[in-house]
Amino acid sequence: MDIVIIYSIGCTVLLLLSGYLVPFVQHKKAARTISWSIALLSTVTSICVTIHQPPLLRMILITSIQLLSMKGLVMVETYTGKPRLYPFQWLAFAQGWFGMRPVLFETVVSNAQSGVWYFLFKGTSRILLGVLFLFLSTFIPIEILSDLLLLVGLSFILHFGLLNVSTGLWRALGADVKELFIAPYKARSLKEFWGKRWNMAFSEMTASIVYKPLLPVLGKEKSIMASFLFSGILHEIAISFPAQSGYGLPLLYFALHAFLMFAESKMKEIQKIIVHPVWGHVWVMSWQILPLPLLFHKGFIDTVAKPLAHAILHLID
Numbered sequence: 001m002d003i004v005i006i007y008s009i010g011c012t013v014l015l016l017l018s019g020y021l022v023p024f025v026q027h028k029k030a031a032r033t034i035s036w037s038i039a040l041l042s043t044v045t046s047i048c049v050t051i052h053q054p055p056l057l058r059m060i061l062i063t064s065i066q067l068l069s070m071k072g073l074v075m076v077e078t079y080t081g082k083p084r085l086y087p088f089q090w091l092a093f094a095q096g097w098f099g100m101r102p103v104l105f106e107t108v109v110s111n112a113q114s115g116v117w118y119f120l121f122k123g124t125s126r127i128l129l130g131v132l133f134l135f136l137s138t139f140i141p142i143e144i145l146s147d148l149l150l151l152v153g154l155s156f157i158l159h160f161g162l163l164n165v166s167t168g169l170w171r172a173l174g175a176d177v178k179e180l181f182i183a184p185y186k187a188r189s190l191k192e193f194w195g196k197r198w199n200m201a202f203s204e205m206t207a208s209i210v211y212k213p214l215l216p217v218l219g220k221e222k223s224i225m226a227s228f229l230f231s232g233i234l235h236e237i238a239i240s241f242p243a244q245s246g247y248g249l250p251l252l253y254f255a256l257h258a259f260l261m262f263a264e265s266k267m268k269e270i271q272k273i274i275v276h277p278v279w280g281h282v283w284v285m286s287w288q289i290l291p292l293p294l295l296f297h298k299g300f301i302d303t304v305a306k307p308l309a310h311a312i313l314h315l316i317d
């Protein structure tokens with residue numbers, strides 16, 4: 001455990017320093033090379049150093065390092081040679097916010113933005129609802145339904161709860177941050193779901209560090225595919241590696257969704273479905289739920305998701 005603590009502290013310090021300093025490099029190609037090298041090295045070492053740790057702890061450490069390395073990449077793509085964030089603003093963006101738009105933290109600290117109490121209330125209520133779902137999942141005898149409710153509960157706590165509380169707090173300090181999960185149930189196409197409603201942090205990140213740099217070289221469709229495959233790889237690192245099982249399944253999930261998005265734009269039969277006010281929602285939810293075992297496979301649920309849920313319930317017991 002000692003080496004893991006030393007590594008985590010050292011790697012975090014390195015990523016914070018490099019993430020702030022590398023964007024000052026005048027040549028973007030050189031800055032990209034440095035930041036990508038640091039991101040790859042930190043990801044590989046986090047996987048290796050934590051190999052013998054419990055899956056839940058391993059996931060937390062790997063994803064924390066991974067997220068911080070991605071912050072350095074978006075800084076390079078956002079600023080060319082002259083970042084506009086002060087050290088405190090960079091630290092706030094890097095360590096205190098899940099989103100991937102550093103420009104929003106140029107106004108920290110300043111007058112509060114609107115909607116502070118709205119987001120604080122919304123986040124708190126979603127956390128309570130998520131805890132209720134976790135509690136109810138323990139009484140469902142059918143495992144697949146119990147696991148699904150458990151995942152919904154964790155999502156309400158993390159995605160719709162803590163992130164909305166974080167949105168409210170940063171808006172109170174002047175950052176014009178927005179909700180990262182925007183009523184995903186309203187989506188009537190997978191393009192709308194992934195591009196406008198679900199996890200805007202991931203959309204912002206892949207657009208900045210994958211899609212836009214590759215667009216002039218690969219074109220629109222191949223760049224979109226590359227973005228989805230990149231997301232799949234990141235989810236492999238965050239889900240399969242901590243569980244040490246299910247390798248390739250999260251990547252397959254995102255490859256499937258990339259294919260389905262192309263089908264939405266090419267096939268008239270599908271286009272008739274997604275414009276329908278009811279069947280469009282059915283289309284999206286079906287493709288989100290039915291292949292969900294590919295993304296959150298049994299190894300991850302048993303070794304990471306369930307221990308996390310139990311830890312949360314134990315805190316309030």
